[in-house]
Amino acid sequence: MGVEICVEGLTKSFGPQVIWQDVSLTLPAGEVSVMLGPSGTGKSVFLKTLVGLLKPDRGSVTIAGRDITKLRERDLYEVRKLFGVLFQDGALFGSMNLYDNIAFPLREHTRRSESEIRRIVLEKMDMVGLIGAEGKLPGEISGGMRKRAGLARALVLDPEIILFDEPDSGLDPVRVAYLNQLIVDLNAQIDATFLIVTHDIASARQVPDNIGLLFRRELVMFGPREQLLTSDEPVVRQFLNGRMQGPIGMAEEKDAAQVEQELAQLGDRATAQTPGSGPLTPRLLPGPGITRPPRWEAIARREAALHRSEVADV
Amino acid sequence: MSLSPTGALRHSGSLFAMALDVIRTLPRRPFQAREFIQQAWFIASVTILPTALVSIPFGAVIALQIGSLTRQLGAQSFSGAASVLAVLREASPIVTALLIAGAGGTAICADLGARKIREEIDAMQVLGIDPIHRLVVPRVLASMLVAVLLNGLVSVVGVAGGYFFNVILQNGTPGAYLASFTTLAQLSDLWAAEVKALVFGAIAAIVASYKGLTAKGGPKGVGDAVNQSVVITFMLLFVTNFVMTAVYFQVVPQRG
Numbered sequence: 255m256g257v258e259i260c261v262e263g264l265t266k267s268f269g270p271q272v273i274w275q276d277v278s279l280t281l282p283a284g285e286v287s288v289m290l291g292p293s294g295t296g297k298s299v300f301l302k303t304l305v306g307l308l309k310p311d312r313g314s315v316t317i318a319g320r321d322i323t324k325l326r327e328r329d330l331y332e333v334r335k336l337f338g339v340l341f342q343d344g345a346l347f348g349s350m351n352l353y354d355n356i357a358f359p360l361r362e363h364t365r366r367s368e369s370e371i372r373r374i375v376l377e378k379m380d381m382v383g384l385i386g387a388e389g390k391l392p393g394e395i396s397g398g399m400r401k402r403a404g405l406a407r408a409l410v411l412d413p414e415i416i417l418f419d420e421p422d423s424g425l426d427p428v429r430v431a432y433l434n435q436l437i438v439d440l441n442a443q444i445d446a447t448f449l450i451v452t453h454d455i456a457s458a459r460q461v462p463d464n465i466g467l468l469f470r471r472e473l474v475m476f477g478p479r480e481q482l483l484t485s486d487e488p489v490v491r492q493f494l495n496g497r498m499q500g501p502i503g504m505a506e507e508k509d510a511a512q513v514e515q516e517l518a519q520l521g522d523r524a525t526a527q528t529p530g531s532g533p534l535t536p537r538l539l540p541g542p543g544i545t546r547p548p549r550w551e552a553i554a555r556r557e558a559a560l561h562r563s564e565v566a567d568v
Numbered sequence: 569m570s571l572s573p574t575g576a577l578r579h580s581g582s583l584f585a586m587a588l589d590v591i592r593t594l595p596r597r598p599f600q601a602r603e604f605i606q607q608a609w610f611i612a613s614v615t616i617l618p619t620a621l622v623s624i625p626f627g628a629v630i631a632l633q634i635g636s637l638t639r640q641l642g643a644q645s646f647s648g649a650a651s652v653l654a655v656l657r658e659a660s661p662i663v664t665a666l667l668i669a670g671a672g673g674t675a676i677c678a679d680l681g682a683r684k685i686r687e688e689i690d691a692m693q694v695l696g697i698d699p700i701h702r703l704v705v706p707r708v709l710a711s712m713l714v715a716v717l718l719n720g721l722v723s724v725v726g727v728a729g730g731y732f733f734n735v736i737l738q739n740g741t742p743g744a745y746l747a748s749f750t751t752l753a754q755l756s757d758l759w760a761a762e763v764k765a766l767v768f769g770a771i772a773a774i775v776a777s778y779k780g781l782t783a784k785g786g787p788k789g790v791g792d793a794v795n796q797s798v799v800i801t802f803m804l805l806f807v808t809n810f811v812m813t814a815v816y817f818q819v820v821p822q823r824g
Contacts, residue, residue: 345691
């Protein structure tokens with residue numbers, strides 16, 4: 255069973271530059287959450303703060319009853335064993351081949367025999383479709399393979415919480431679709447708490463239970479997927495629809511007058527087209543071979559009901 | 569690196585904090601024997617040849633200087649004694665320091681720096697593994713071991729080089745050179761030099777690891793880290809060398 259992560263009043267700055275302030279949210283145990291945000295809003299910094307790699311200026315991160323911002327180094331290493339983290343480029347150890355990379359946490363933390371390690375490693379490699387590449391070095395394989403190997407390594411210790419730092423950056427759409435399916439299947443199988451940091455809207459619409467949006471140095475909104483997808487908040491609308499009109503500019507935020515003008519123009523057309531209030535993107539469900547736990551059964555039933563009613567509407 | 573005084577203080581502070589962490593982590597089990605042996609082998613392989621090649625001309629220069637000096641003073645019978653003393657006490661720790669910092673330290677710093685910017689160090693921490701215990705401690709111990717052995721190598725090659733230049737090129741008397749070997753130098757000189765080498769090895773590895781683990785800003789950051797680590801190590805080593813020499817003369821009674 256996954257573990258709940260409770261973040262309260264988190265603030266982080268580098269020197270005089272505030273990255274984000276007063277971020278408060280709760281990642282519910284066993285659910286999939288997505289953290290969205292334009293490039294450079296400190297999504298990766300947020301992720302690193304959750305695992306205690308960076309110390310926040312203020313606020314707390316409570317995991318399994320312990321505030322990790324106040325833990326001593328040694329206790330922190332204990333709490334981190336709950337985590338599996340997929341870094342942007344996989345962060346594989348360049349001097350080891352894929353097999354040794356994935357076996358590394360098992361060899362360091364458990365007293366399992368080599369044959370047992372071999373069984374677990376091959377199982378996880380099969381899960382991410384890397385069978386046959388055990389002997390390759392991280393420098394010899396593509397970015398997508400590195401990512402999948404990083405995921406396999408994050409999974410070997412059966413983590414309670416899995417964090418993904420932009421799992422879809424640098425992958426082609428087909429691989430992104432496979433990866434999203436893999437994430438959903440994994441969630442149904444191991445029941446861990448997932449947090450995906452990304453700026454890929456398509457994934458954010460399909461995969462999660464909850465969505466959060468970081469912008470302008472704060473958490474604009476965090477809540478259930480349906481609530482965000484149907485939200486009228488201009489920043490959320492702009493980001494989820496991937497359009498230029500709205501508060502998010504190319505370099506910085508735009509000035510208020512310009513935003514209002516753009517939104518007004520858009521509003522004229524929007525009333526005709528009603529973007530955002532159209533049919534909700536269907537949720538990605540675990541594949542047919544996966545036995546669904548009760549939580550996913552309920553989601554599947556709800557999805558089915560939703561789409562039946564939509565079909566009826568049309 | 570910022571040039572503000574507080575920035576420099578902060579860096580020195582974290583450097584010492586890491587040195588303390590290394591000492592505190594030393595006794596923690598399991599000892600990373602594999603990493604230690606690999607690193608010792610690696611540092612030895614990048615330093616042995618340059619050390620030998622540097623110590624030959626170093627010994628020769630000392631022999632030439634002392635050869636002509638003793639002739640001017642009419643003390644040719646002491647040329648062997650003086651050159652052994654110079655090589656053993658100063659030349660070998662200095663050469664060892666230069667090579668450990670220049671060849672060993674840079675290799676450590678570049679390796680750890682590259683791992684840092686590829687997020688390997690972060691990944692390691694997230695996997696619940698302390699990089700100080702897993703990576704830094706074995707490197708510090710390996711560097712200390714290799715420094716001690718290198719110091720022995722420099723002493724032998726330097727003395728042999730001195731003998732060759734004094735006897736063959738300056739027509740010194742082999743008998744007088746060998747006979748005066750131990751008139752000034754004593755065994756404690758060798759021990760002192762070895763202790764110096766031990767400390768130099770530790771300092772070089774700790775500074776290199778610190779700079780490597782705090783590298784940031786992509787590949788250029790690693791280059792900067794390596795550059796700074798060499799400069800800082802050299803400064804620290806020469807200051808330490810001076811202090812240790814001064815203490816040595818106070819503590820150990822001299823001959824003659």
